[in-house]
Amino acid sequence: MVFAELGLSSIALVLLFILGLGILxxxxxxxxxxxxxxxxxxxxxxxxxxxxxxxxxFIAITVLMIIFKR
Structure with missing residues (x-):
């Protein structure tokens, strides 16, 4: 019953924070x-x-960076 104590909005807030951090x-x-x-x-x-x-x-250097980074 942990979900009942936290509330759905708290869980949504944590998930949105993690999503925002990942995008950043x-x-x-x-x-x-x-x-x-x-x-x-x-x-x-x-x-x-x-x-x-x-x-x-710009495109040539960026493509070379992607190729040689792997």
């Missing part, structure tokens, strides 16, 4: 993954001022 951790991991691509894209933009080359540099 996922966002932080994605930002860490994208940092090298963002840096290389910024340097490419500074040198060439070309949006296409900047996008290609």
């Amino acid at each position: 951790i996922l966002i932080i991991k994605l930002l860490i993954l994208f940092i090298p691509g963002i840096i290389i894209a910024a340097v490419t933009w500074y040198i060439t001022q070309d949006a296409f080359l900047t996008g290609v540099a």
Whole structure:
């Protein structure tokens, strides 16, 4: 009868807190993954001022980070 004492709203609050924490951790991991691509894209933009080359540099570095991380 633990559930009767805690109440459904308390259990829902704990579950939503765990879900929010998981989403926050996922966002932080994605930002860490994208940092090298963002840096290389910024340097490419500074040198060439070309949006296409900047996008290609970002995607290439991000894909390489994913491949070599495994």
